[in-house]
Amino acid sequence: MNKKNDLIAVATILTLMFFVTSAMVVSATTIYVPDNYVTIQEAVNAANEGDIIIARDGTYFENINVNKRLTIRSENGYAFTTVIAANPKNHVFRVSADYVNINGLTITGATSNKLPEYAAGIYLELGVDYSNISDNNVSHNGDGIWIWNSSNNIIANNTANSNGNIGIFLAPISDNNTIIDNIVNLNNVSGIELWSSNNNMIANNTASGNDRSIYLFESSENTLINNNADSNKNSGICLLVSGNNLLQNNILSNNNYGIYLDKSRNNRLQNNTLSNNNYGIYMFSSESIIDLNNFIDNKENIYSETSRPQILEIISSIAGLLAMLYIAFKYKRHFSRFSNLSKKVIVGLQLFIIILNIFFYLSLISQNSWLISFNVIFILVSKVFGLPIFALGVFIIFWSMYYLIKEIIVRKNKMMVKGPYAFVRHPMYLGWIVGVLGLALFGNSLIGLIYSFILALNLSHISEYEEEDLRTRIGHEYVEYINKVPKLFPFRM
Structure with a gap:
């Protein structure tokens, strides 16, 4: 047994010597x-x-x-x-x-x-x-x-x-x-x-x-x-x-x-x-x-x-938009409650509350609330693309305003089918959505992303009420325009 142990010890020593020698041979050049x-x-x-x-x-x-x-x-x-x-x-x-x-x-x-x-x-x-x-x-x-x-x-x-x-x-x-x-x-x-x-x-x-x-x-x-x-x-x-x-x-x-x-x-x-x-x-x-x-x-x-209590702004923003979304979905069912108000007043009320909530939203963005911190690569990418997306939204809004003023107010045309209106029926709303989305990305704001989605739904339904009035005033020509051009995004949903 002792001889066996001695052989194992010798083998171990020889193995170690081999590795040490190899390491010396393969020294840095x-x-x-x-x-x-x-x-x-x-x-x-x-x-x-x-x-x-x-x-x-x-x-x-x-x-x-x-x-x-x-x-x-x-x-x-x-x-x-x-x-x-x-x-x-x-x-x-x-x-x-x-x-x-x-x-x-x-x-x-x-x-x-x-x-x-x-x-x-x-x-x-x-x-x-x-x-x-x-x-x-x-x-x-x-x-x-x-x-x-x-x-x-x-x-x-x-x-x-x-x-x-x-x-x-x-x-x-x-x-x-x-x-x-x-x-x-x-x-x-x-x-x-x-x-x-x-x-x-x-x-x-x-x-x-x-x-x-x-x-x-x-x-x-x-x-x-x-x-x-x-x-x-x-x-x-x-x-x-x-x-x-x-x-x-x-x-x-x-x-x-x-x-x-x-x-x-x-x-x-x-x-x-x-x-x-x-x-x-x-x-x-x-x-x-x-x-x-x-x-x-x-x-x-x-x-x-100390920062202002953001929870109130968050609740008011989301609650306001959800309330307007509720009115939009249930408009016909509950219209009797607003029998003394015209559709234009209802639409105007919705737009007013949306604009008011956008101001709340901007204050949240300015304070970097609800940072999406679980993915830093997302933060880097969103910082890169956020401002260009916001700039695109602003461009769409001003492009729409230019053609609206030029064709409707100056030339007294009944319909707008040029410029951005050749791609979507409501490009100004599209500009709003794109701009708010860009700010949400740039600010890494989860509340902003949620806000963008709800805003898109809200504006989509508001546009339906506007189009009912346009069908009545313009008639068949506007119906053909609806069949050719998407409503809010430059592709068919």
Whole structure:
């Protein structure tokens, strides 16, 4: 039995020695560019997992896809080695593998500012973890560094200045990352921005001249410590619908808002220095712990504003539209109750209440009520398409008004069959629906989407009453028009 155990032990030792020896044989290879390969991309393609690619001093015009575990760095630091996007519409570095290190490069020229995707200097795509991005200058891109749904990465000692959108961007669900000792100045939107990203460490960063220095949207359990935000147009630190974050030992000076909280609860603001801001701490519908902060020469040290009771607006909007919808469906059955009122008065009453409810609805949108937060990708897409859809709705309304005035009022025609009226019988109502839908998408408002649907039903039934009157006044010609042209949407329902 002892001999058998001894043999097993010897076999185990030999096996371990084999694996150790194999690991030593397959050690990392160092590849030099342009010595071994002319371009960095060629070196990446030829490299094995774990290899090191060193770029000699010089300028490289490339868009580089990194799809394996590698270290890519300069020989003498970012002042001597620059990578410029060959195609400015694409990311300079697109990383799709874990454990990638990019160090000591100037990375620039990915200048596309067009949605839905800004080009970035360094882009970590879906699910890239345990990478290290450090000691780079990532400036004059659409975004400097963009981390998409990736976790446990280190972003350290980078300079991300003068980018068209954001210096360092984490979105969505990018958790447990460390963003430390970076300089993020003069970016058009934010120095550092997090969307639906939790448990990140943001420390010792310097941010100046951005619209917002550090911005968190629907992000929780993050630690913001020892950051310096000076002379940003809007806010030093801004939290929107974000809770349970720690803001500690930050220096926030010469901003409009030192710290701005909107619908953000249970955050801890501790030992921060807020000086020469218009508002030191501004809270809208937010409750947080404010402890031992130092306020110096702010116009207003702490300002708290409570949102108006939105539940009343929600109830009034939905109830008003449902009531009008009820009247529309039951119009003929209950018309005896309104025997002293003409159909025009009933229609006018419906339109008045709809317009009144639209004002309630707009106030809800302006407060970002009922955010559709369960899907961040939906939020991004709806932000992109919301405003164009709203603009389309406004265009349809004014296009309809133009032809209505031109043909009916000026030329005294009985019927309108030109312009938008050649496609739908009630284009102005269509414009209303499209416009309200666009605002709902842009505001990520669930109440707005419900409102759009009910509004469409309501206007559809109101148009039926109008058409009864038009059939009576115009006759057979209008009946033919009805048979040819859809009522509210440019397709047959």
